[in-house]
Amino acid sequence: MLSLNKVSKSFHQRGIVLNELDLKVSEGDSISISGPSGSGKTTLLNIIGLLDRPDSGDIVFRSQSILNYDQEQSAYYRNRNIGFVFQDHLLLPYLSVRENILLPLLASETEETEYMKKVDGSLEMMEKTGISEIAEKYPYQISGGEAQRATLVRALVNKPSILLADEPTGSLDKKNAVNLGDLLLQMNMAYGITLILATHSQELAEKMKTQYTLAEGKLISGISH
8 A cells, every 4th residue: 555665765864764675565454663762763654654755766656656746736635645744642621532533624624414424433532542531621631641642543533545554552551652652552452554653662572463673764574474
């Protein structure tokens, strides 16, 4: 469904971060990308999500190159196909958990029937992730683990094809980190969503079907099981 072909990216102060990197992703994959800080993991996820552009190379999504998309096309691609989960939950403090979760639906032109389907889907996911009871609470009233679960449901509310998770357990204690890792895989399997995550956690990385290490600008040591 997605391929990165000889993708390179450099920054003025950091030099080459991605060096003719190749990656092929199939529908429903679960992929971990490990590597030290500064190795380019976040840059790679941002490029897949069109939050950043490579200096050279190509990205093909479902048989179509997406690198020449203009701003409007890029926004549409992200909104329809990509869900993001970051280390910090980025929930808006003045909205309830439920309102935060439904926010992506307001950012897209959605027909009423489709909107109601996605609202119903969000209720189902809130139930699956155990946060139904905190739906009307505000971010300052919930725990870090609950906030990350809310962020996960928000990322999935538009039923994206790909979920990009950047150090999703980085701010959590061990118990909540394990729970969120298991939850990510449950969502991957239950909804067929392709999962690509960057992580320092070897324990989380090993739960993924395919494991890569990003070093010297390339993905190496791909392990599949």
